[in-house]
Amino acid sequence: MAGKLTEIFGIDVFNDATMVERLPKKTYIALKKTIENGEDLDPAVAEVVANAMKDWAIERGATHYTHWFQPMTGITAEKHDSFISPTVDGKVIMEFSGKELIKGEPDASSFPSGGLRATFEARGYTAWDCTSPAFLREDASGVTLCIPTAFCSYTGEALDKKTPLLRSMEALSNQAVRILKLFGHSDVTYVSCSVGPEQEYFLIDKEKYLAREDLIFTGRTLFGAMPPKGQELDDHYFGILKERVAVFMKELNEELWKLGVLAKTQHNEVAPAQHELAPIYTTANISTDHNQLTMELMKRIANHHGLTCLLHEKPFAGLNGSGKHDNWSMVTNTGKNLLYPGKTPHENVQFLLFLAAVLKAVDEHADLLRQSASTPGNDHRLGANEAPPAIISIFLGDQLADVLTQLIETGEATRSKQGGRISVGSHAIPSIRKDATDRNRTSPFAFTGNKFEFRMVGSSMSIAGPNTVLNTIVADVLCEMADELEKADNFDLAVHDLIKKTVTEHQRIVFNGNGYCDEWVEEARRRGLPNIRSMVEAVSALTTEKSIKLFGKHHVFSEAELHSRAEIEYETYSKAINIEAKTMIQMTNKKFIPAVIKYVTKLAESISTIKVACPQADISVQEDLLMRTSSLLAEAKEAAYKLTSYVEEAGSKEGKEQAFYFREVVFPAMSELRAPIDELELIVDKELWPVPTYGDILFEI
Template identity: 45%
Template structure:
C-alpha cells in the first residue's frame, strides 16, 4: 500500500531502578514490591489479627468484621504510601479478560454544628468495602443466569491472591483487590470462582488417595501448579490503525504473504527487534514489581511473533498473573507505538499463537506428584497420578475440547497447528514402555537411547511383579510437538489452549476431570486392599494394570496431523470434533454434567447452562462481527480501489490510443483484473446475503447453539471465499491503489 507509516521509536524509555548510591537494584530486590504480600501483611497487622486472617485463608473460619477492618486500614495506608488514590475489585468475567471499576478512598464526613454543616474530607476504606462491592453487572455475560429483576452481581475479595498496586495516570496508583464475581444467589458469573472450587476438589481427591498410598506422610493439601507460555504478535501501531479488521476482530480478514516470502518462517530464537525488546523489558520491570515471575522471552517461529513464559505458580495465582501480564503488555506496547495481537490466528498462512498450559500437582511439601524422579521409591504414586490424568483425558476429551473452543482458536486447531478435534496424550517412548511392560507383566525392554542411560534397569531383566517399579528418568528426548496434550518430563503440557483465552476454564475442567478419576481410582484401591491396613504392591499393580488398559486408547505417540491418525482415532472411539459450535453441546451432555456437578460439585447445572449459552452467543457474535467488518472493507475499500485502478488503466489505454499507441499491456492487465473484480463482487454479494439471513433468523429460535451452528455453516465458508477473491485481487492491483497495509508491511516494520 502507498501508506507510509510513521514508524516511531520508543517514546519514553523507562530507566531501570537504581539504589541511592547509583548502583542497580537487583531483580530479587524489586520483586513483589508493589504487592501486599503475606509478609507485608504480617508486618502491618497486630499478631492476632494476622493469625485470624491466616485461619480464614485456609478455609477454617470466616473473616470477621474486626479482622477485615484492620486489614482494610493496613492495606489502605500501604497503598496510599505508594500513591494510591483509588481501589478496585478486579475480577474475571466470562469474556476472557479482566474487569475493574474504580472507587476513590476519598469520602466526606458531615458535621452539623450550630454554625451549619461542616464537611471534612477523609480517606476511608472499611472492612466491608474491602470484602465486597457491587459493580454494574448487567453488562457482563451471564447466559441468562441473572434475571432482570435481580441483575445483581457481587465482587468478593479472593483472599488466596494478594492485593497489589498498579500505576494509574499522572503518577497516581490504584489498589487492586483480586476478586471473584458471583450472582445474588451465589452462582459463579466468572472464571475464577470455579477454578478455586476445582482446586479444592482436586486437593481433597489427591490427599485422599495419598492417605491410602502413603499414610505416614500426612499430606494435607495438594496444589495445582500452572505455567503459561504466552505467544503473541506485535505490530506497528500506525499500521495496525489502518487495518479495520485487526482493530475490530483481532485478525486480518484479507491478505496473505506472497509465496516467495514463505522463508520468513525462520525467526525462531532470532534477535528480538529493539522496539519490541524495549517494550518487553519495560513489561518485565512492571511484572517484577508485581511479583510476576517472568522467566523467558524469545522470538517465535513467525516474524513479529514472540513468547513470554513465567515460572510456574499455584494455578489460580498463575491465571491472575497471566491475565495481568497480557493487560500490562498491551499497555506497555502502546507506549512504544506497538500493538499486541493475542488472537490465535491473526495472519493467514502464518503460524498462530497458543498458550501452552503446563500443569502439574504439588504437595504441601513442594513435591511434584508428576515428577518420576522425586523420591523414586514412590514411583507407584507417580504412575497412579499419571494414570489419573490419562483417565480424565480419555473420559472427558470432548469436554476439554469445549474448554479450548472459540471462533478464534478454531483457525489454529483447524490449521494443523494443533490437531483439530482429537484430544490424545503423548507420553514419550520410555513411559510408554513402562506402562506396556506393566500391562503385559513382562520385563522392561532395555533402552539403548543415550538419554535414558540414567535408568537403573539398563541391561538387567526386570520382573515388574517381583521387583516393583523401575527408576524412571526424566525423558529428555525430542517432544512430539504435534500433540495437544504432552507429558514433558514432570508435568503435562496442554498445548491446544488458545493464546487469547483465559487459561482458567481449561484448567478448571482438567482439575475436575482428574478429581473424578482420582475418586474412581481411590475407590478401586480401597476395594482391592480390603481389610488390610494398607495396599500391598500387588494391590497397587492390579489397579495400575486396570487403568493402563482403560486409558490405552488415549495414548498416541505418532503424528497428530496425519490423516492416518484421524482414521485410527475413529477406530479407537475417540471423539473428533470439527468445530466450536459442534463442541459446545458436550458441555451439557449427561456424562460431563454428571462429573462437573454431582461427582465433583464444582459447577451447578444452571452455571453450566449459562456458560453454554455464553459460549454459543460469543461465537455467533464473533462471526457476525467478522462478516460485517469484512463486508465493509470489501464494499468501501477494496472494490472502490479496484474500480479506480481499472479506471486509470482504461484512461491510460484511451490516452495512448489518441497518440497512436495501442495500449497493449494496459489492456492485458485490465483483462486480467476484470474477472477478478467480478468474482470478488459475486462473493461479496453472497456474504451480504448470508449475513442478512443469519441476522433475520436470529430471533426465530431461542437455541443459542442453533445460531452458532448457522453462523458456522452459512457465514464462515463465505468469509473464506470472499477472502480468497480479495487476495487474488491484491496481487494484481497496483500497490498505490491498495487501501490496506499488506502482510509484509505489518510483519516486517517493527
C-alpha cells in the same frame, strides 16, 4: 540490574512479606489459615487487613480501590471507588472497611450470564479472594489498589471464571489428599495445581494497525495476501530481538516483576513479528490472575512504544498462530510434585497411580478438554501445522510408554529406559545429559518431565477454563480410585491391580507419533477418539448428562451454570463471526472496490490512450489485465452481496441454531469474499491499495 530486580520484585503486591510486616501476628496467622486451609474468614480479621491494606496503598500514592474480577467475557473488569469519606466539618478522611474489602456490588446486568439473570435483574456481588494477593496498578488515572475477587449473581450462581476454578482446585485437593493418606503421607493437608502458561503474541506498528479496520474490530486480518517471504527460512525463531521489541520487553518485564509475576523466558517465535513470554509455575489461581495481568500489560506497554500487541490466535493467514501452552501439575503443601517420575518411574507406584488417573480422566472427558480450549479464533489454529490437532491424545514419551507397555503385557514393570549422555563430537564441548524422552510438539497433551503441557489453549483465552476442567476430571478419577482403595484389604496388591487395569483400559489415548499426519486422523477414528473440529461442535460437551453429573458431584458447576455457559459460548461465537463478516462487507464496499475501480479506470484510460496514439501497438497484456481485474472485481462484489444476505438471515436465528448457521453458512462465505480481494491485492498498484499489506505489517517494525 540484578540488584534492582530483587529490590523491585513484588513491590506493588500486598504479599506475604508485606502482611508479616504490617499485620498483627494474630491477624496474620488467622488470615493464613483461611488462605491455606480454607477456614472461614473472621470479619474482625478482615477489618484489620483492610485497614493495613489501605494504609499501604495510600503510602504508595493510591486514591482508589477496585474489586478486580473476571466475568465470562474472558477479560477482567473493575469499578473504582475512592477511599474518601466525608466528615462533619466538610472535609474528608481516607477510609476502607473490612466490609468494603470483602464485598463489592457491580452491576451484573450487562455481563454475559447465559440466562442465569434477566436483563432487568441487575444486582451482582464481588467477593474477596484472599488466596490471590491484592496489588497496585499505576496508569494514567493514578494508583489503584486492585483486589482480586470472585463474581456471583444475587442468587449465588457464578458469573465469572474464577469461582469455578477455585471450586475445582478444592475438589482436586480433597481427592488427591485422600490418595496420599493411603500412601502414608499424613503430613499432606492439601494439594495445589501448579500452572505455567506460555504466552505467545504478535507486535506490530501501531500506525499500520490503525489503518486496518479488520485488526481494530476483530483482532485479525480478514484480508491479506502472503508476501514473497513468510516464515519458511526459520530466521525469526529465537533470532536477535529487534530494538523496538527489546525495549518493549524490558519495560514489560519490569512492570510484571513489580507485580510479582515470575516472568522468566522471552524470545522470538516462529512467525515474523511473533514473540513469547513464559513464567515460572505457580498456583493455578494466582497464575490465572498473573496471566490476565500479563495480557493487559502487553497491550498497554506496547502502546508506549508505538506498537500494538495482537493476542488473537490467528491474526495472519498462512503464518503460525499463537497459543498459550498450559503447563499443569499437582504439588503437595510439603513441596512434592506428584507428577515427578523419579529416576526409576517403574518403581514409583504413587507416581504411576496419579499418571494413570490423568490418562483415564483425559480419555473419558476428551470432549470437555477440547471444549475448554475453544474460541472463535482458535478454530483457525487447531489442526494447522504449528498447532496440535483437534483430536485429544496424550504423549508420554519412550520411557513412560515402555513402562506402561510392560504393565499391560506382563503385569509388572521391571525397568525404566534411561537417557544417557550425548557427545556432539568436539572435545571443546562437554557431553550433555540426554533426557529419557524426546518432546512432541504435535501433541495436544504432552508429558514433559514432571508436568503435562496442554498445548491447545488459545493465546487470547483465560486459562481458568482449561484448568477448571483439568482439575475436575482428574479429581473425579482420584475420587473413584480412593473409593476403591480405601476398601481394599491389601493396599499394595489393590493399587498394583488398579494401575494395570486403568492403563490397559485407557491406552488408546496415548499416542507418541506425528499428530499432524493424515494417518493419525484415521487411526484416531479407529481408536474411537473424538475429532471435534470447531467451537460450535464442542459446546454441547458442557451439557451432556455425564458432564452435569461430573461437575455437580464435585460442586464445580451447577446444572444451571453449565447451561448458561453453553449459551454464552454460542452467543460468543455468533457475535464474533457477525462482527468479522460485517467488517469484511464494510471494507470491501468502502475500501477495496473503490480502490480497484480507480485502478481499472486508470488501466482502461491507458489502453484508450495507447490505441489513439499507436493503433498498431500490442496491448494484449493490458487488456488481459483489465479483463482479469474486472472479473475479480465482479466476483468480489457478488461475494459481498451474498455474505450480506447471509448475515441478514443469521439475525433471524438465535442460540445454538444461530451459531451453527454462522459456522456452516456465513464462515464459508467469508472465505469466498476474501479470495478475490487477496488476488486483487497482488495486481493493483501499491499506491492505490487502501490498507497496509502483510509485508508492510510484518517486516517493518
